[in-house]
Amino acid sequence: MDRFDDCPETALHWHRNGRGAVLATVVETWGSAPRRVGAQLAISGDGHMRGSVSGGCVEGAVILEAQDALEKGEMRLLEYGVSDDDAFAVGLACGGTIRVLVEPVGAVLPENVLDQIVAARAARQAVAYEVNTESGARHVVSTGHADRFRLDRSGFEEDGQMFVAIHNPPLRLIVVGAVHIAQALVPMARIAGFDPVVVEPRAAFGSEARFPRETIVEDWPDEALDKLGLDARTALVLLTHDPKLDDPALHRALVSDAFYIGALGSKRTHAKRVDRLSADGFSPQQIVRIKAPVGLDIGASGPAEIAVSVLAQMIAQLRGGA
Numbered sequence: 001m002d003r004f005d006d007c008p009e010t011a012l013h014w015h016r017n018g019r020g021a022v023l024a025t026v027v028e029t030w031g032s033a034p035r036r037v038g039a040q041l042a043i044s045g046d047g048h049m050r051g052s053v054s055g056g057c058v059e060g061a062v063i064l065e066a067q068d069a070l071e072k073g074e075m076r077l078l079e080y081g082v083s084d085d086d087a088f089a090v091g092l093a094c095g096g097t098i099r100v101l102v103e104p105v106g107a108v109l110p111e112n113v114l115d116q117i118v119a120a121r122a123a124r125q126a127v128a129y130e131v132n133t134e135s136g137a138r139h140v141v142s143t144g145h146a147d148r149f150r151l152d153r154s155g156f157e158e159d160g161q162m163f164v165a166i167h168n169p170p171l172r173l174i175v176v177g178a179v180h181i182a183q184a185l186v187p188m189a190r191i192a193g194f195d196p197v198v199v200e201p202r203a204a205f206g207s208e209a210r211f212p213r214e215t216i217v218e219d220w221p222d223e224a225l226d227k228l229g230l231d232a233r234t235a236l237v238l239l240t241h242d243p244k245l246d247d248p249a250l251h252r253a254l255v256s257d258a259f260y261i262g263a264l265g266s267k268r269t270h271a272k273r274v275d276r277l278s279a280d281g282f283s284p285q286q287i288v289r290i291k292a293p294v295g296l297d298i299g300a301s302g303p304a305e306i307a308v309s310v311l312a313q314m315i316a317q318l319r320g321g322a
Contacts, residue, residue: 005193007040007051008121008167012114015105020045022066023109026053027077027133027156027163028099038154038165045070053100066102073107077133101133101163109138116140117167124169124231134161169233170195173314176221176249177239178205181264184307185237186214192311194235199224201245222248230256235314237294241265247276254286260317262294262310291317 007023014021024041035054042050043066053062058080069076078100103109113129117140120127126149130139145164148154154165171194175182178200186196197215200206206216217224221238230236236253238246241264253261254277265273270292277287295309296316 005040005051005170007042008114008117010050011042011105012111012118014042014044014048015111015114019048020070021105022070023103023105023114024053024062024066025101025103025163025165026098027101027154028097029054036154041066043067043070054098058098058100062100062102066104069102070104070107073104075104075108075133075136076102078102101131103131108136113138113140121167121169124233126166126168129165129167131163131165132161133163169231171318172197172234174199174225174228174230174234174236175239176200176224176237176245177242177264178202178207178210178216179239180303181239181306181310182237183210184304185310186211188307188311189314192315194314197228199228199249220248221245222252225249225252230258232257232259234258235260235318236262237310237314238263239294241269243273243276246273247280250277250290251280254282254289260291260314261289262291262313264294265292267293 011021011023022043024043026035026037026039029035029037035052039053040051041053041059041062043063045067047063047067049063052059061080062078065076065078080098105111105114117127117129125142127140127142128145128148130141145166148164148166149168152166152168156163173189173194173196175186175196176199178198182198186198189196197217198206198211199217199219199221201218201220203218206218217228219227230253236249236258238249240246246263250263263270263273273292274287291313295306296313298309300306300309
């Protein structure tokens with residue numbers, strides 16, 4: 001996946017290649033900020049950057065501070081007051097304050113600690129990076145912080161000293177059925193931060209020409225899901241409305257931790273689906289997890305608009321809005 005949030009990986013690469021690297025992390029900001037707490041900016045010793053900590057209003061200042069911190073080998077906790085005019089210029093309704101933690105890799109953020117974070121991210125393992133801004137103690141943990149992991153929410157603990165950066169596995173979308181809706185949904189989902197996979201056993205549908213540079217799995221859905229896995233960071237969307245393809249996938253999904261399960265089809269089609277699943281032994285509590293007809297009811301017409309409604313429903317489910 002071409003990730004938008006690969007700052008830890010980039011910083012580790014720059015550091016190991018002798019270029020020097022700094023990680024700048026948003027630790028506190030105004031409520032309508034364009035970047036969430038936990039957003040990062042990687043800065044190399046020779047002035048290259050990856051990521052962002054705002055809509056552009058403080059990046060220049062952060063880069064200068066980061067390069068000076070890298071030269072002196074020290075941590076910095078920066079605070080910027082953003083005026084109403086500056087905030088409006090980057091798309092905000094009002095001004096406020098942004099705080100940014102600056103950590104040179106090696107001198108402040110140990111290479112082995114950053115390596116633990118990068119390795120966990122590559123293995124789709126959720127970890128939290130704890131840094132005490134007073135003592136400088138740093139740890140990578142995989143337990144505790146249950147609410148932060150669930151809400152994907154970095155932030156300071158109540159003591160105001162311990163900052164916790166949550167590194168959850170990347171969001172993933174598995175689409176069963178390489179139909180027209182999928183052709184619109186997959187690139188939209190990628191822009192929104194999902195790592196999409198298309199499952200399609202019919203070679204004519206799941207072709208490189210129809211899904212350029214995307215991951216296509218040419219297995220039957222149940223076999224594909226057994227290989228891919230369905231965890232709490234995964235959304236599953238079924239677009240074939242063919243029981244031979246959809247039902248085996250639903251058998252896997254309904255006993256998984258997938259945060260979203262959506263299935264294309266009319267109310268009548270879904271009623272028949274419910275009957276089949278009930279006959280197969282699934283409970284009403286399990287079956288009700290299926291969003292069907294798939295997508296928010298926005299009066300969508302055509303594949304692209306339906307894709308918008310599906311992506312919106314996925315995000316609403318993830319963020320607690322539906």
